[in-house]
Amino acid sequence: MEFRIKALDGAHSVVGCVLDAVDEADARRQLALKDLRVISLAPIRRLRLMARAPQLHLAVFSQQLVSLLEAGLSLVEALEALSERESSSGTQRTLERVLGRLYEGQTFGAALAEHPASFPPLYVASVRASEKTGALGEALTRYIAYERQADSLRKTLVNACIYPAVLLGVGLLVTLFLMGYVVPRFSAIYEDVGSDLPAASRVLLQWGQLIDAHAGLMGLLAAGTLGASVYGLSRPAARAKIGEWLTRIPAVGHQLHIYQLARLYRMTGMLLRGGMPAVAALQMCGGLLRAGSQSAFSAATQAVREGQSLAQAMERNGLTTAVAARMLRVGERSGNMGEMMERIASFCDEELARWVAVVTRLIEPVLMTVIGLVIGVIVVLMYFPIFQLAGSIR
Helix, strand or coil: EEEEEEECCCCCCCEEEEEEEHHHHHHHHHHCCCCCCCEEEEEECCCCCCCCCCCCCCHHHHHHHHHHHHHCCCHHHHHHHHHHHCHHHHHHHHHHHHHHHHHHCCCCCHHHHHHCCCCCCHHHHHHHHHHHHHCCCHHHHHHHHHHHHHHHHHEEEHHHHHHHHHHHHHHHHHHHHHHHHHHHHHHHHHHHHHCCCCCHHHHHHHHHHHHHCCCCHHHHHHHHHHHHHHHHHHHHHHHHHHHHHHHCCCHHHHHHHHHHHHHHHHHHHHHHCCCCCCHHHHHHHHCCCCCCHHHHHHHHHHHCCCCHHHHHHHHHCCCHHHHHHHHHHHHHHHHHHHHHHHHHHHHHHHHHHHHHHHHHHHHHHHHHHHHHHHHHHHHHHHHHHHHHHHHHHH
16 A cells, blocks of 8 residues: 655655555554654555456465475575565565565564465464474465365366356347347237237237337346346355355255365364464364354364364364264374364365266256247247147148
């Protein structure tokens, strides 16, 4: 964020400048280091027309940082090298601010925590846990693996939705074309027939005439509906409502629960392997669950805090599957809970991927059948009077 500054320097002269800082407190700190006394400080708000400045690609940054650390560079030297080769000015400023904090003696985790837009809380927590063990490279490698697994699952879900969405969109466009263009032309042909038309054909033709007479209004209504839908889906509250509705469908709700458990176990396992205590790791990962599971997760976290085993706490609050509960108990006996949680997450991912593949193979023919029936009914109702007339001639 940029701030417009007016300040007094050491010679009591008024100095005006533009300063780039994380927030107002950071701007005042930078001015104090320059021995400037603030007169006025105001953020500069710029109109963002099209695209935002490119953000830091966290997985690539982490991979490059691990490579430099393994090559023998210190953390500061590695960050300096990454900052110098960075082409994005916004990312370069972020890395320079992180370096500035390291020069001041702050820890790497504390420096990253000042930039939540670039470094999410779970990433910062992983780095802070590694600072206690001195295994920063291993922590970053585990986070890279976590990001790859999450991206792989996300791509599987998105790819599974693409074809049904395209199929549904094409079917909708064909239906609108028939109702808005073809049906009104047929209604002009049948005007002289009047009440002799079958009831279903008459209703269809009346709808076509209505759409043709108010084409502009219908177009605006369709565009407004599409815009409202896109805006609604971009709002977290609307997505939460949709998610809550989907969880009421038994099969879908169970798989959404599996998806959340996979994210929870993978991130918790990563933090545990990084050296973070179990309670702190659970508290850090609570935001990965939907609102309906938060109370159960809070109860499980409280039970672990009071000394109950993690496996029992998770199982009693419905945060496991039959296989996950057994694997948690094995992990507690072997003392390797972090690795066992990551294995549970991989098992959940595989189960979810199999379910998505089955549902995709089922929903595609169902959609094609429904769309074909709708279009077929419209076409038959348009031509039915002609068939009826031909039958009467015989």
